[in-house]
Amino acid sequence: MTSLIEMSDPSSLQYLIGLDVGGTKIEAIAVNEDQKILSHVTLPTDARSQSGAANSIRDAVGAILAALQDGAENVGAIGLGVPGQIRNGVVELAVNLNMKSFPLGEVLFSEFGIPVVLENDVRAAALGAYQYFADREPIKNLAYLSIGTGIAAGVIIEGKLYKGSNGMAGEIGHLMIEPDGPRCNCGLYGCLEVVAAGPAYVAQAERLLQTGQPSLLRDFDLLTAQAIYQAAQKKDPLARQIVQKNSGYLSRAIQLLIMTYDVEKVVLGGGVSHDGDGFLIPILAELAGLRAQSELANIMLADSKITLMPNTYNAGLWGSIALARQMVRNPILEK
Amino acid sequence: MTSLIEMSDPSSLQYLIGLDVGGTKIEAIAVNEDQKILSHVTLPTDARSQSGAANSIRDAVGAILAALQDGAENVGAIGLGVPGQIRNGVVELAVNLNMKSFPLGEVLFSEFGIPVVLENDVRAAALGAYQYFADREPIKNLAYLSIGTGIAAGVIIEGKLYKGSNGMAGEIGHLMIEPDGPRCNCGLYGCLEVVAAGPAYVAQAERLLQTGQPSLLRDFDLLTAQAIYQAAQKKDPLARQIVQKNSGYLSRAIQLLIMTYDVEKVVLGGGVSHDGDGFLIPILAELAGLRAQSELANIMLADSKITLMPNTYNAGLWGSIALARQMVRNPILEK
Numbered sequence: 209m210t211s212l213i214e215m216s217d218p219s220s221l222q223y224l225i226g227l228d229v230g231g232t233k234i235e236a237i238a239v240n241e242d243q244k245i246l247s248h249v250t251l252p253t254d255a256r257s258q259s260g261a262a263n264s265i266r267d268a269v270g271a272i273l274a275a276l277q278d279g280a281e282n283v284g285a286i287g288l289g290v291p292g293q294i295r296n297g298v299v300e301l302a303v304n305l306n307m308k309s310f311p312l313g314e315v316l317f318s319e320f321g322i323p324v325v326l327e328n329d330v331r332a333a334a335l336g337a338y339q340y341f342a343d344r345e346p347i348k349n350l351a352y353l354s355i356g357t358g359i360a361a362g363v364i365i366e367g368k369l370y371k372g373s374n375g376m377a378g379e380i381g382h383l384m385i386e387p388d389g390p391r392c393n394c395g396l397y398g399c400l401e402v403v404a405a406g407p408a409y410v411a412q413a414e415r416l417l418q419t420g421q422p423s424l425l426r427d428f429d430l431l432t433a434q435a436i437y438q439a440a441q442k443k444d445p446l447a448r449q450i451v452q453k454n455s456g457y458l459s460r461a462i463q464l465l466i467m468t469y470d471v472e473k474v475v476l477g478g479g480v481s482h483d484g485d486g487f488l489i490p491i492l493a494e495l496a497g498l499r500a501q502s503e504l505a506n507i508m509l510a511d512s513k514i515t516l517m518p519n520t521y522n523a524g525l526w527g528s529i530a531l532a533r534q535m536v537r538n539p540i541l542e543k
Numbered sequence: 544m545t546s547l548i549e550m551s552d553p554s555s556l557q558y559l560i561g562l563d564v565g566g567t568k569i570e571a572i573a574v575n576e577d578q579k580i581l582s583h584v585t586l587p588t589d590a591r592s593q594s595g596a597a598n599s600i601r602d603a604v605g606a607i608l609a610a611l612q613d614g615a616e617n618v619g620a621i622g623l624g625v626p627g628q629i630r631n632g633v634v635e636l637a638v639n640l641n642m643k644s645f646p647l648g649e650v651l652f653s654e655f656g657i658p659v660v661l662e663n664d665v666r667a668a669a670l671g672a673y674q675y676f677a678d679r680e681p682i683k684n685l686a687y688l689s690i691g692t693g694i695a696a697g698v699i700i701e702g703k704l705y706k707g708s709n710g711m712a713g714e715i716g717h718l719m720i721e722p723d724g725p726r727c728n729c730g731l732y733g734c735l736e737v738v739a740a741g742p743a744y745v746a747q748a749e750r751l752l753q754t755g756q757p758s759l760l761r762d763f764d765l766l767t768a769q770a771i772y773q774a775a776q777k778k779d780p781l782a783r784q785i786v787q788k789n790s791g792y793l794s795r796a797i798q799l800l801i802m803t804y805d806v807e808k809v810v811l812g813g814g815v816s817h818d819g820d821g822f823l824i825p826i827l828a829e830l831a832g833l834r835a836q837s838e839l840a841n842i843m844l845a846d847s848k849i850t851l852m853p854n855t856y857n858a859g860l861w862g863s864i865a866l867a868r869q870m871v872r873n874p875i876l877e878k
């Protein structure tokens with residue numbers, strides 16, 4: 209403890225490092241105390257094995273430190289958003305990195321001698337999203353809903369990341385939303401994730417294409433959620449059917465976040481959300497349908513509460529910087 | 544502010560008053576600083592009009608103060624749990640009390656000269672439930688799920704009542720749980736409340752009885768959720784069918800509270816829960832079914848997290864005392 213506190217004397221710590229670790233690439237930045245980016249590195253992830261992934265992360269940190277040159281000794285902390293379950297600096301399980309019970313925090317600290325803070329990537333992104341909006345308007349409570357390969361939410365309560373008793377708060381991807389839905393990887397049936405995450409778009413398209421219907425989707429080499437949104441915007445009936453159905457599920461997820469946490473804002477992010485208006489507008493239409501039925505929905509589900517995370521802002525990366533900053537300011541609380 | 548702080552000098556304030564206000568009766572207690580009950584009053588509620596209800600509440604406070612005799616001047620604060628929507632000491636809407644935009648806090652303060660704190664009854668009960676369990680074991684996060692005429696939850700996060708940005712956190716009764724369900728009072732379809740609160744038990748029984756099936760339920764003068772639980776325990780097939788179906792819905796509500804808030808405990812309360820094991824065991828059986836399907840459910844939905852609020856403990860009343868105590872300790876934060 210003493211050494212941590214000594215290292216974290218804020219007057220001597222000018223720089224912070226943040227990493228957004230994904231299954232295919234790692235993005236890293238170093239910033240100064242004015243939040244100015246000093247260096248920016250993107251490296252591929254070697255996710256074939258645990259040690260490969262760990263080496264990729266080490267390489268990214270090394271590359272950022274090398275770019276800082278003499279400044280490297282002034283780095284106060286390294287924050288990382290990692291796609292998996294994190295507990296006390298240990299990656300308990302990160303399927304896309306082939307990691308299990310891996311003490312990533314310790315490994316990086318012993319290599320670089322800089323305090324390290326790990327967080328689940330969606331929760332890190334929630335912190336980044338909060339930072340983004342709090343810089344623009346007064347806000348206390350926010351939920352960040354990530355729709356990508358999976359679905360999960362990160363929740364900010366009174367300006368702080370809320371993790372829950374087991375670091376599982378916001379894991380809404382495994383709540384049943386479709387009683388007749390298929391079985392999810394988690395074992396349950398009809399989970400939000402198995403009907404409305406990226407792979408569900410593709411699975412639904414494959415099923416519908418098998419019926420022999422004509423569709424623009426047949427022209428794509430690779431069926432992806434993005435391809436389906438593109439086809440839907442060209443009024444392809446099959447793609448529109450998928451988008452409408454899944455927008456219904458996602459509007460229910462938004463309603464759930466608002467009614468449970470009573471947040472001021474639900475921020476939508478993750479790969480599937482990157483189609484912008486094509487993604488957002490059908491969801492807002494579903495929410496308008498709920499508002500038309502119900503006075504309570506009308507009060508609680510205002511369009512102004514729902515917003516996309518701008519594509520140009522990497523919420524996960526800035527959330528990692530926010531984690532690093534918290535550790536420098538309060539090393540004991542954030543251990 | 545100054546006067547409030549002066550009044551709240553903890554050294555001179557020995558007593559607290561708590562009220563649990565219901566549509567049919569009002570229960571009130573006064574306690575000393577050791578939490579010993581000094582007086583206890585139960586009065587009927589005149590809920591025919593707003594002024595009638597207000598008079599009933601006034602009478603209950605008056606009766607408690609009279610019972611304290613000279614001690615009345617040492618009351619630090621009055622806490623009230625009220626079945627409705629509360630904002631800044633105003634009862635915005637309490638259907639069962641015929642109250643709308645009624646400044647109950649101000650009315651009581653001007654009559655008795657004692658600081659008053661109002662809270663929604665389910666949230667007050669959540670605070671009372673937290674108090675109960677925190678006295679027995681270390682606990683930070685808890686959800687209290689009330690199943691009565693309606694369904695709602697109150698949530699304690701890191702030992703504090705979490706209200707959300709509009710005082711609506713935990714209003715899960717209006718989330719869709721049954722896509723084919725009937726229309727709810729709120730206007731939406733298939734809400735948890737319209738399929739699993741007390742009146743839903745009765746509506747389902749009436750529908751099933753119309754089919755002409757034999758059932759013990761025909762022997763009851765008044766169909767209630769309690770009657771249905773009694774018949775189910777006597778193995779009446781029709782009653783068991785209702786209990787099993789609704790236990791499925793309630794197990795989903797519990798799963799939802801655990802996956803969103805990641806609480807250590809979900810406490811079940813409210814009128815429908817008063818059948819004790821008859822109520823709890825079918826819910827635990829449904830949760831066991833989820834655990835059998837899923838490793839994630841197995842980790843998160845342990846039986847040890849689910850508990851009934853003991854009937855002998857009035858969580859709402861003790862929650863009101865907790866509110867009063869918070870106000871005495873921190874009058875500015877709790878205004």
